[in-house]
Amino acid sequence: MSTAYTETEERQALRQAVAKLASGYGREYFTKQARSGGKTTELWLEIGKHGYLGVNIPEEYGGGGGGIGDVAAVCEELAAKGCPLLMMVVSPAICGTVISRFGTVEQKQRWLPGIADGTRTMAFAITEPDAGTNSHNITTTARRDGEGWVLKGRKIYISGVDEAANVLVVARAEDARTGKLKPCLFVVPTDAEGFEFTPIPMEIVSPEQQFTVFIDDVRLPGDALVGDSANTDAGLVQLFAGLNPERIMAASFSTGLARYALDKATAYVKEREVFGAPIGTHQGLAHPLAQSKIEIELARLMTQKAAALYDAGDDLAAGEAANMAKYAAAEAACDAADRAVQAHGGNGITQEYGVAGLLVAARAGRIAPVSREMILNYVGMHSLGLPKSY
Ligand SMILES: Cc1cc2nc3c(=O)[nH]c(=O)nc-3n(C[C@H](O)[C@H](O)[C@H](O)COP(=O)(O)OP(=O)(O)OC[C@H]3O[C@@H](n4cnc5c(N)ncnc54)[C@H](O)[C@@H]3O)c2cc1C
Numbered sequence: 190m191s192t193a194y195t196e197t198e199e200r201q202a203l204r205q206a207v208a209k210l211a212s213g214y215g216r217e218y219f220t221k222q223a224r225s226g227g228k229t230t231e232l233w234l235e236i237g238k239h240g241y242l243g244v245n246i247p248e249e250y251g252g253g254g255g256g257i258g259d260v261a262a263v264c265e266e267l268a269a270k271g272c273p274l275l276m277m278v279v280s281p282a283i284c285g286t287v288i289s290r291f292g293t294v295e296q297k298q299r300w301l302p303g304i305a306d307g308t309r310t311m312a313f314a315i316t317e318p319d320a321g322t323n324s325h326n327i328t329t330t331a332r333r334d335g336e337g338w339v340l341k342g343r344k345i346y347i348s349g350v351d352e353a354a355n356v357l358v359v360a361r362a363e364d365a366r367t368g369k370l371k372p373c374l375f376v377v378p379t380d381a382e383g384f385e386f387t388p389i390p391m392e393i394v395s396p397e398q399q400f401t402v403f404i405d406d407v408r409l410p411g412d413a414l415v416g417d418s419a420n421t422d423a424g425l426v427q428l429f430a431g432l433n434p435e436r437i438m439a440a441s442f443s444t445g446l447a448r449y450a451l452d453k454a455t456a457y458v459k460e461r462e463v464f465g466a467p468i469g470t471h472q473g474l475a476h477p478l479a480q481s482k483i484e485i486e487l488a489r490l491m492t493q494k495a496a497a498l499y500d501a502g503d504d505l506a507a508g509e510a511a512n513m514a515k516y517a518a519a520e521a522a523c524d525a526a527d528r529a530v531q532a533h534g535g536n537g538i539t540q541e542y543g544v545a546g547l548l549v550a551a552r553a554g555r556i557a558p559v560s561r562e563m564i565l566n567y568v569g570m571h572s573l574g575l576p577k578s579y
Contacts (some may be wrong), residue, residue, distance in 0.1 A: 196493065198244050204207025209264040211480045213306040216449070220543055223395040228352060229396050232272060233307045236263065242277070243305025244577075246285050250301035256500030257282065257434050261441040268445025269452075271543075273550060275397045276312075276349045278438040278558065280304050283431040284311035287374060291416045291427045300376060303354060304320065311376070313431075314344040314354040314402055322563055323579075324372075331362040331373060337412045338362070340375060344402040346557070350386045351398060353379055358404065358545055362414075362421045373424035374415040383407040391472060394546035395551060433436065433499050435558050436511035440492040443518035443554040447485045447525035450547050454478055454529035474532055481525040488517035510571055516564045521553035526531070 196204075214232050222229055234417045236242045245260040246252020253259065253514035278454055285304050288297060303309020329342025340360055350356060358377050361370035377384060386400040386409050401485040416423045458469030468474050493511035526547040530537035537544045569575040 191434045196258075196262070196488075200259065203241070203244070203259060204262050204266050206239070207236070207263050210235060210239065210241075211270035214270070214272055215353065216543055217371050219272045219396070220394055220540075220546060223394045224540075224574060227396055229272065230352070231265075233274070233276070233310070233352075236267070237305065237307025238531065240305075242307050243281055243285065243301075245281055245529045246301050246305040247289055247297075249295050250289070250484045251305040252285075252301065253305075256497035257286070257437050258493065258500050260285075261437050261496050264438055265441040265445035265448075265489075265492075268442055269448040271449050273395070273442055273449075274444050275395070276310060276352065276443065278442060279348055280307075280310045280353070281439040282299040282434040283313045286434045287357065287415060287427050287431045288376075290430050291423060293412070293416065296376075296412065296415065300355065305318075309354040310349065310352055311544065312347055312349045312356040312379075313452060314347045314350075314356050315359040315428075316344060318343060318345045318401075322560060323370060327359060327361060327372070329358065329360040331360040331414075333363070333365075334408065336537065338409045338411070338413060339373065340404050340409060344404070344406045346389065346399045347386070347402050348399050349397050350400040351388070351500060355379060356384075356402070357415070359424075362423055362424070364381060371421055371424055372428055373421050375409060375413045375426050376415065377404070377407060377413065381407050381409070382516045393547045395550060417469075430504075432559075433495070433504060433511045434552050436515040437495050437499060437507075439554060439558055440488065440495070440511070440514040440518035442553065443484055443515075443522040444488035444492060445490050445545060446547060446551055446554070447481065447488070447518070447522040450522070450525040450529040450551070451478060451481050451485060453542075453544055454481075454525075456510065457542075458532050459465060468532070477524075477528045478532065481521065481528055484517070484521040484524060488514060488521045491517055509568070512559075512564045514566050515559065516561060516568075519551075519561065522554050 220566050240253050241263045244253035244255045317327045330358045331338045331340050358375045362373040383405040385403045389399045455529050470477035491514040495514045499507035533544050536542045
């Protein structure tokens, strides 16, 4: 029996199943892979095989036919066991949603099954060095070349390109009627001629890496453009459709990470004794952890609300809730990671205890995929009716 404030039994069972699977890997596996230059391919393919990765993809294309709330639950449970997978935000949630909603039948048949089972992961590339947060200023262009397209440009901080079969690239294409450049989405194979990528050394402890991508006159067939190949009008709508899933997933990534940090800290302060009693006895440590518990639960609740609104088809209300959830979750994760380090004392900085490594990953949640400031801009403008500030 479910009420408005609890998830369905099915969703709870999904969480338990994913948590069990992820426990078989755990933080040790994740950090070992990260520090040795390894990948999380076994874990990725296993969640794919069990149908968790593509739980939100339509059944006729190899998925589970569920919603964003389901795939967000999977992402959160993996992170809560110490395996935060950024590519879950990108491949099934952003790319899977955009293609499920706007791809032609042929495109869905071609791309969705591999996204669902993890064998053909799709990365997502919008960020550019000069445009940054202001994605209206991207300069990657797509020009028509007979029936096909030629893409040229540069992208930065693109996650998981080395593990992806394709990248969903946002480029500006010339409108046949007006001559104006409009954003369009193209699926580009990572082995296409002229498509190159180099890793960016990041401080995040994760097997998933970020890349600079060079797109040098990459030739693509006409149907690389998502949707109807004659229609370059749809790109903006497609792009916006990916935003709410992206935010809901990023929030779940953060709440999962926060739960992991809090679990570690709580277990530690129950055991560690310094003044003849467990250090969790002292309110100086207990209260910040209790605060984190409250902040995480609040962020989870808002994330579930955003997912429920999105899955019910209310994109507008989901937009506000998804932004708020993403903000609250990133803040909760940053504080939980910091408090977990503090609770561990010197051990909090060691690789052995693996807590300090959470700091940068949690911190990235305040920047990507949308920054804290842009969320505050959104809420100021849309929720409070303040003038646009950017
Ligand atoms: C770990 C990681 C993974 C990523 N993965 C991907 C990916 O897979 N695909 C992809 O396309 N991108 C990816 N990104 C890029 C990410 O989306 C961008 O870093 C993010 O959108 C911010 O852009 P920027 O880094 O250029 O910062 P900038 O735009 O240079 O902004 C710098 C700072 O200024 C603030 N700022 C800018 N404008 C305003 C304003 N008007 N008002 C207030 N503050 C403002 C920003 O909030 C930020 O704090 C990733 C980034 C990271 C860190």
